[in-house]
Amino acid sequence: GDSLRALGANIGLRIGTAVNTDQLGSNPAYTSITDSQFSTVTPENVMKWQLVEPTQGTYDWSAADRLVASAEANHQLVRGHTLVWYNQLPDWLTAAAPSMSPDQLRSILHKHITDEVTHFKGKIWQWDVVNEAFNDDGTLRNTIWLQKLGPGYIADAFRWAHEADPQAKLFYNDYNIEFTGAKSNAVYAFVKNLQAQGVPIDGVGFQTHLDTQYPLPDLKNNLQRFADLGLDVAETEVDVRTTLPVTATEQSAQVAGYSQTLQACIAVRACISYTVWGFSDAYSWVPGVFQGEGAADIYDENLQPKPEYYALQQDL
Numbered sequence: 001g002d003s004l005r006a007l008g009a010n011i012g013l014r015i016g017t018a019v020n021t022d023q024l025g026s027n028p029a030y031t032s033i034t035d036s037q038f039s040t041v042t043p044e045n046v047m048k049w050q051l052v053e054p055t056q057g058t059y060d061w062s063a064a065d066r067l068v069a070s071a072e073a074n075h076q077l078v079r080g081h082t083l084v085w086y087n088q089l090p091d092w093l094t095a096a097a098p099s100m101s102p103d104q105l106r107s108i109l110h111k112h113i114t115d116e117v118t119h120f121k122g123k124i125w126q127w128d129v130v131n132e133a134f135n136d137d138g139t140l141r142n143t144i145w146l147q148k149l150g151p152g153y154i155a156d157a158f159r160w161a162h163e164a165d166p167q168a169k170l171f172y173n174d175y176n177i178e179f180t181g182a183k184s185n186a187v188y189a190f191v192k193n194l195q196a197q198g199v200p201i202d203g204v205g206f207q208t209h210l211d212t213q214y215p216l217p218d219l220k221n222n223l224q225r226f227a228d229l230g231l232d233v234a235e236t237e238v239d240v241r242t243t244l245p246v247t248a249t250e251q252s253a254q255v256a257g258y259s260q261t262l263q264a265c266i267a268v269r270a271c272i273s274y275t276v277w278g279f280s281d282a283y284s285w286v287p288g289v290f291q292g293e294g295a296a297d298i299y300d301e302n303l304q305p306k307p308e309y310y311a312l313q314q315d316l
C-alpha cells in the first residue's frame with residue numbers, strides 16, 4: 001500500500017514521527033522508514049536545552065542540524081521540540097537557578113529562546129514553545145520558571161520566540177489534555193487569555209500518550225473547541241502503551257487507540273499534523289518510564305509494521 005505520508009498528503013494532513021538521531025543515518029532500515037513514511041519529523045531529544053547547551057555558553061547544534069538537513073533532503077517539515085520545559089534542563093542551569101534573581105533567570109531564558117529559534121530560523125514549521133506547564137488538576141506546574149518568573153513566563157516565551165522567527169507556528173504542548181476535564185479546561189482558558197492579550201500563539205499540541213487501561217472519551221470535540229478559538233491543533237506524540245506481554249485483546253485496544261486518534265484529527269479541519277512518538281518498539285521511551293509496559297508503537301522491534309500501522313494506513 002501507499003506510505004502514510006502519501007496518503008496524508010491526499011487529504012492535506014502531515015504524518016510525522018519523533019526521530020532518534022542516533023539511529024537516523026546509521027541504521028538503514030530505520031532511516032528508510034523515517035524518510036519514506038513521514039512528512040514531518042520531531043527531534044525526540046536533540047533540540048532540548050540539556051542537549052543544545054550542555055555547558056553554559058557553548059552550544060552544540062550538531063545532532064539537530066543533521067536532522068534538519070535530512071528533513072530538507074526528504075521534503076519533510078520539522079516540529080521544533082521544545083524551548084521551555086521543566087525537564088531535561090542542563091545541569092548548570094538546575095544547579096544555579098535556585099540562587100538566581102528573577103531578572104537573571106529571565107535573561108537566561110530570553111537568551112535561550114532567542115538563540116535557539118534564531119539558529120533554526122526559517123527551518124521550523126511548528127515550535128513547541130512551552131511544554132507541560134500544567135498539572136493534571138489544572139493548576140500551573142511548580143517549576144523554576146513559575147517560581148521565579150510567575151505565570152507571565154509563558155506569554156514572554158511566545159513573544160520572544162515570535163521575535164526570533166515570525167514565520168514559525170508557535171505551539172503550547174501538553175499531555176492529558178486530549179479529553180475534557182480540569183487540565184484541558186485550564187489550558188483552554190489560559191490560551192484564550194493569551195489570545196485576548198495579543199500573545200502570538202498559533203496552536204495547541206496534544207501529546208496523546210495513551211494507555212489501553214485508560215479511556216479516551218471526547219478527543220474530537222475537545223480538539224474542535226480549541227480549533228474554534230482560531231488555533232491550529234496537532235497530535236504531537238501519539239503512542240498507545242499496554243502491559244506486557246501483549247494479549248490479543250490489548251492489541252485490539254491499541255489498534256483502536258491509533259485509529260480513534262487519527263480519525264479525530266482527520267475530522268477536525270484545523271488538525272494539521274498527526275505525529276507518533278517514535279515508530280518502532282525497538283526505540284520507544286515507554287519501557288524505560290512505565291514499569292512493565294510497552295509495545296506502544298506502530299512497528300515492532302524488528303522494524304516490521306504492526307496492525308497499528310495498517311490501521312493508520314486504512315484510515316487515511
Ligand code: XIL
Nearest residue numbers: 044045081082131175207237284285
Ligand atoms: C522523552 C524521550 O522520548 C526520552 O528519550 C527522554 O529520555 C525523555 O523525554 N513528553 C515530551 C517528550 O514532551 O519530550 C518526552 O520525550 C516524552 C513525554
